[in-house]
Amino acid sequence: MTRLEVNRNHSVVPRALAQSGATRDIHRAPAWTRRAVLTLAVGLLALACKSGGEQAGAAEGNAQGAKVENSGTKKFAFITSNSSDFWKIAEKGIQKAEKEFGVKVEMFRPLKGEVSDQQRFLEDISVMGYDGVAISPINPESMTSLLDKVSDKMPVITHDSDAPTSKRISYVGTNNVLAGRAAGEVAIEALEAAGKTKGKVALFVGRIDMQNSIERRQGVEQALSKLGGLEILPVFLDNGDRAKAKKNVEDALVRYPDLVLTIGLWSYNGPVIAGTVRESAREDKPVIVAFDEEEELLKAVEDGLAYATIVQKPFEFGYQSVRLLEAYKTGEGVPKVYDTGIDTITKANVGEFWSKLKELKK
Numbered sequence: 001m002t003r004l005e006v007n008r009n010h011s012v013v014p015r016a017l018a019q020s021g022a023t024r025d026i027h028r029a030p031a032w033t034r035r036a037v038l039t040l041a042v043g044l045l046a047l048a049c050k051s052g053g054e055q056a057g058a059a060e061g062n063a064q065g066a067k068v069e070n071s072g073t074k075k076f077a078f079i080t081s082n083s084s085d086f087w088k089i090a091e092k093g094i095q096k097a098e099k100e101f102g103v104k105v106e107m108f109r110p111l112k113g114e115v116s117d118q119q120r121f122l123e124d125i126s127v128m129g130y131d132g133v134a135i136s137p138i139n140p141e142s143m144t145s146l147l148d149k150v151s152d153k154m155p156v157i158t159h160d161s162d163a164p165t166s167k168r169i170s171y172v173g174t175n176n177v178l179a180g181r182a183a184g185e186v187a188i189e190a191l192e193a194a195g196k197t198k199g200k201v202a203l204f205v206g207r208i209d210m211q212n213s214i215e216r217r218q219g220v221e222q223a224l225s226k227l228g229g230l231e232i233l234p235v236f237l238d239n240g241d242r243a244k245a246k247k248n249v250e251d252a253l254v255r256y257p258d259l260v261l262t263i264g265l266w267s268y269n270g271p272v273i274a275g276t277v278r279e280s281a282r283e284d285k286p287v288i289v290a291f292d293e294e295e296e297l298l299k300a301v302e303d304g305l306a307y308a309t310i311v312q313k314p315f316e317f318g319y320q321s322v323r324l325l326e327a328y329k330t331g332e333g334v335p336k337v338y339d340t341g342i343d344t345i346t347k348a349n350v351g352e353f354w355s356k357l358k359e360l361k362k
Contacts, residue, residue, distance in 0.1 A: 001091070001094055001095055001098055001104070001105045001106065001107060073102065073103060073104055074103045074104070074131040074132075074325075074326065074329055075103070075104045075105075075106070075129065075130050075131055076103060076104070076105045076106075076130060076131060076132045076133065076134065076322060076325050076326075077105070077106055077107075077108060077121070077125045077130050077132075077133040077134070077135075078090075078094055078105055078106070078107045078108070078133075078134045078135075078318065078321060078322070079107075079108045079109075079110075079118060079121050079122070079125075079133065079134065079135040079136065080107065080108070080109045080110070080136055080160075081110070081113055081118075081136040081137070081138050081160065081161060081210065082109070082110060082111075082112075082113035082206070082240050083109045083110070083111050083112075083113075084266075084267045084268055084294075085267070085294060086267040086292055086293075086294070086314055087107070087109065087314065088361070089293075089314040089315050089318075089357075089360065089361065090159075090314040090315065090317045090318035091107060091318060092315055092318065092360060092361065093314070093315040093316060093317065093318030093319030093320075093322075094107065094318035094319065094321075094322055095318075096318075096319055097318065097319045097322035097323055097326075098322070100323075101322065101323065101326045103322065103326055105322055108121045108125075110138075112239075112240060112241075113138060113206060113207070113239070113240035114138070115138045115139045115142060115143065118135065118137065118138055118143065119143070119146060121135075122135070122143075122146055122147070122150050123146075125150070126149070126150050126153055126154075130154060131154060131155075131325070131329055132154045132155040132156070132157070132325040132328070132329060133150060133154060133155075133156055133157070133325075134156075134157040134158070134159050134172070134321035134322070134325060135147070135156065135157075135158060135159070136158065136159050136160035136161045137158060137161055137162075137163045137210070137211070138161075138207065138209075138210055139207070139209050139210065140158075140161065140162065140163035140164070140165075140166070140210070140211050141209070143163060143166075144163055144165055144166045147163055147166040147167065147168060148166055148167045151166070151167035151168065151169075152167075155169045155325055155328045155329065156168045156169065157169060157170050157171070157172060157321050157324055157325060158170075158171045158172070158173075159171070159172040159173050159317045159320075159321045160173045160174075160212060160312075160314075160317055161173070161176075161210045161211045161212040161213075162211045162212075163211065164211070169324075169328055169334055169336075170324050170328075170334045170335055170336060170337065170338060171336070171337050171338070172316070172317055172320045172321045172324065172338045172340065173212075173312070173317055173338075173339075173340055174212070174312045174313075174339070174340060174341070174342055175215075175339050175342075176211070176212045176214075176215035176216045176219065177215045177216075177218055177219040177222075178219060178342070179215075179216055179219060179291070179310050179312070179342050180215060180216035180217060180218060180219020180220040180221075180222070180223070180265075181219035181220070181222055181223045182219070182223075182310050182342060182344055183216070183219070183220055183223070183263055183289050183290075183291065183308075183310045184219060184220040184221070184222065184223020184224045184263075185223045186289060186307065186308040186310075186344055186346070187220075187223070187224065187261055187263065187287060187289045187307070187308075188223065188224065188226065188227050189307075190261075190287045190289065190307040190308070191227065191260060191261060191287055192227075194287060196260040196261075196287065197227060197228075197229050197230075198229035198230070198258075198260070199229070199230065199231070199258040199259060199260030199261070200230075200231050200232075200233055200256045200258050200259045200260065200261075201224065201230050201231065201232045201233065201259075201260070201261040201262075201263070202233050202236060202249075202252045202256070202259060202261070202262050202263070202286075203217060203220065203232065203233070203235045203236065203262075203263050203265060204235075204236045204238070204245060204248055204249065204262065204263070204264050204265065204269045204272070204273060205217075205235060205236075205237065205238075205264070205265035205266050205269060206237065206238055206239055206240040206245075206266050206268075206269075207237065207239060207240070208235050208237060212265075213265055213266070216265045216291070217235065217265065220263060220265075230260075230261070233252070233256070236248040236249075236251075236252060238269075242268060242272060245268065245269060245272045246272050246275070246276055249262070249272060249273050249276040249277070250276055250280075253276070253277070253280050253282050253286075257284075259286045260286050260287060261286055261287045261289070262277070262286045262287070262288050262289075263288075263289050263290065264288075264289075264290035264291060265290075265291060266291065266292075267291060267292035267293075267294055268294065269290060269291070270288070270290025270291060270292065270294065270296075270297035270300075270306065270309055271290075271294045271295075271296035271297045271300070273288055273290060273306075274288055274290075274296060274297055274299075274300035274305055274306050275296060277305065278300070278305060285305075287307050288300065288305065288306035288307060289306070289307055289308050289309070289310075290306060290308075290309045290310075291309060291310050291311070291312070292309065292310075292311055292312060292314075293309065293311045293345070293353075293357055297309055298345070298350055298353075298354050298357075301345060301346065301347055301350045302347065302350050302351070302354075304347055307346065308344055308345060308346045309344075309345050310342055310343075310344055310345075311342065311343050311344075311345055311353070312340065312342055313340040313341055313342075315360060316340040317340065320338050320340065324338065
């Protein structure tokens with residue numbers, strides 16, 4: 001599979017070129033020129049196909065399957081919400097699906113997690129001959145109209161974070177309200193074990209306008225409401241910037257001496273919280289609960305610094321997104337929601353989980 005990223009001039013480029021710096025010399029044309037050329041090329045190709053009597057049929061109905069199967073190798077796009085290592089596991093699932101279904105998938109990763117990057121990806125993908133796209137929309141509300149326009153040309157699947165009012169054919173990922181509730185419940189378990197039933201709670205996340213953030217927060221607050229005496233602070237936002245994320249944790253540790261619980265809602269927040277708390281001179285350290293399976297976080301769980309992490313199934317995000325796009329394109333029905341499930345990882349089972357994760361990453 002090919003992994004594409006956004007360079008500093010906001011051009012979509014192969015990852016190897018982005019890292020080499022070669023993009024400075026080959027992407028001088030303005031975006032509107034590039035898109036115009038792409039649109040013209042695709043238009044000519046479509047005209048040629050029509051004259052040859054091989055015009056492809058458009059997908060009809062939501063989740064009912066396409067009427068006509070495209071000839072040749074199908075090409076799908078997979079768009080992430082950021083460049084976190086979390087997506088490397090999803091990439092393994094994509095690679096398995098490529099081999100199993102004989103398709104080609106290109107991964108697009110916005111380096112700074114910006115909506116504008118995802119919008120450029122979608123605009124380019126819509127005129128580059130792709131057969132379908134799976135995306136984790138950064139801001140579903142502001143992106144719904146664009147997702148719907150793309151849906152008129154090809155099937156769209158959301159993964160990790162949903163855009164429930166869009167024309168997407170399916171959502172692949174976690175039930176984030178239940179995941180947030182699981183985080184809140186294990187946090188109460190930790191607080192009661194530590195004898196800390198009163199104090200402040202800090203939530204840390206990149207953005208709070210993504211559907212997964214909204215729903216996880218909702219689930220956390222639902223669970224924590226069962227324990228009286230807790231005050232949930234306004235959410236600390238970092239916009240995907242780890243330096244800002246670290247500063248947020250440092251500020252919370254200093255500003256709130258009665259801080260008893262910290263919860264990281266995105267994959268990098270947990271490692272940042274654990275590392276900052278570990279470095280802190282503060283004697284009364286807060287309970288740490290987080291999401292996902294970055295190695296620094298698993299190490300903190302193993303050491304007892306972090307109490308638990310709620311892990312998703314990113315491998316399934318990748319594999320199932322491609323499987324469902326392929327199924328839809330061949331006329332099969334697909335579910336409106338494919339729940340990949342969660343696991344709660346504590347010191348009791350982190351060793352077993354970590355061993356399985358290492359095998360998965362090989």
